[in-house]
Amino acid sequence: MANGPVRLGIIGCGIMGERIVRATLAHDPALIRLTALWDPDPAARARLGAGLPDLPFVDDADDVIDRAETVYIASPPAAHLEHARAALAARRAVFTEKPLGVSLEESRDFRDMAGKAERPAAVNFILASAPSVDSVRAWIEQGVVGRPERLEIYARFAQWPRDWQMDAAGWLAKRQEGGFTREVISHFLFLARRFAGPLELQSARAVFPRGDGAETAVEAELTAGGLPLRLTGDVGVIDHADHNLWVLHGSNGSVRIRDWSLAERLMPDGRWAGDPDAPGHAEARPLILKRQVEKLAAMTRGAPHDLASVGEALNVQTVVEGILASG
Template identity: 55%
Template sequence: MAVTLGIVGFGIMGERLLRAALAHDQAVIRPVAVWDPSPAAAARLAEVAPGLPMLDSPAAVIAACEALYVASPPSSHLDHAGAAFAAGRAAFLEKPLAADLAAARSFVAAAEASGARAAVNFPMASSPAVAQLGAWRAGLGAPRALGIRAEFATWPRGWQQGAAGWLAKRAEGGFTREVLSHFLFLTRRQLGPLQLLERDATFPPGDGAETAVRARLLAGGVPVTVEGRVGGTDRDEANEWRLDGAAGSIRLRDWSLAERLEADGAFRPAPDALPNERMRPMVLRGQLDKLAALTRGQPQDLATLREALEVQEVVEAILGL
């Protein structure tokens, strides 16, 4: 039987996962209900999935599904996930776990103690490009250093302007939480536990999100540098995760391009590399397969609550908030 999927929060991420679920094998996972308080969200749902109900409360969605995707703003994540756990449902949360770090710590401890079925949507857990990096690691030698860089023409990015009400604010938004967290998760998976050594963050007057960050960390003992800023590129965004080893270098560029440093000093992509807009459906398909496995109590390697909490702790420390 297919796992039934409910979605709370029908913004950009909720719509993106719903479209992936509609395109997925309906014998594996099947969307059944959505909730969002916005009339505009209801109108979009009617266009994207005619016949799929927009229910009148999160509780109604939880009652209708076996797995709940929590794609609402961060301040509401824990309430929705906690309600799902109380009803015996699995929960798949967007990051960050919460707007309050202490609440996130308490939530993770309680969820672990109860054996709740939970995971966090860090898509690099299902990325073919990340799998390619892993295959190349064998020939890289001992890791020596890692660099993470992200630049944005504006923040929020052009396609996120509809959520600027919270993404542009210091309390819940900013590119460190939204973007750099993905690369810190990848670093944790590839190298080991993260330890922050130095940090600096620049904020505009008022309550706006950061405009620049710099940090030095250790990951499993390997030196890591992190740089992010708004400005410096005319593209919507540019990012790079580069690992240098004793016998070479590899990198992930612009989310989905796995590249290896060749003998002539140039980085070249894997033969099957795809731009992010073409790889994203493959990644989300993998995430949905794993969410179905999580719901059934089967092995899978989605990001755990503990991993997401470790990343959030480093992110908040970098921001210094």
């Protein structure tokens, strides 16, 4: 086992790349250290470098892999597996953004490759480290839900991409790689799988605009470990930026996660009451990123962690692509 801080290389300087860069720089350098960073877009490198001087930019993705022992891949989805395969082949640990890929065949091949590789691989589903999930899990263990009966997932957006994603609209707004089902709903599908079991798609309907734009609405019926799951999502119906719900109903009661960070339970009088001990939305994101970085370091060193596995990510991708193929 290697000594010293984990040497992290990052491919991609977009939204998620920057967030992991900042989370790593804010962390104890004795645990993890940023050693290489690259993006093919000079403007993306310049933007990130302007706010964070002395970043260790390198010439290409191969340089990132050479200088790191674990590689975080934050490129657009179509390039995820290209970089992930190269990193695993070089005996580097891999942490890639979701979705795992855009081709199910390539993702299945990567799953098989990762299962035989000398180094570990995981996928960045942020709800693996969310305080809201901790609260829901605790309520379930306390018997608040009782026997699980059904799940619901809702995701609504005023527009897609959202305002803060417009720099990536070139792919996020397109059918081939983008859309809210891959980018947002996949997180909540992962959570359903993590709590209830493997996902199976029963029926779906996706609505697309003319041309190559991403979906504007989806509906689906699934199961998670045999538990019924109802999914709906749309664009342009609400006025505020976005709203999402993950809801678990059971024989004793219901719990939910609202807008990523708010864990709530259904009270006997019909009110949804939050966990008073949970951090607020502004506090939750940096805490999630800190936890993900810590788990990435643990994975790299062969220690226990609960980051999303490649198998879990492939199950989510299979369902997501099935939903989108219905349009």
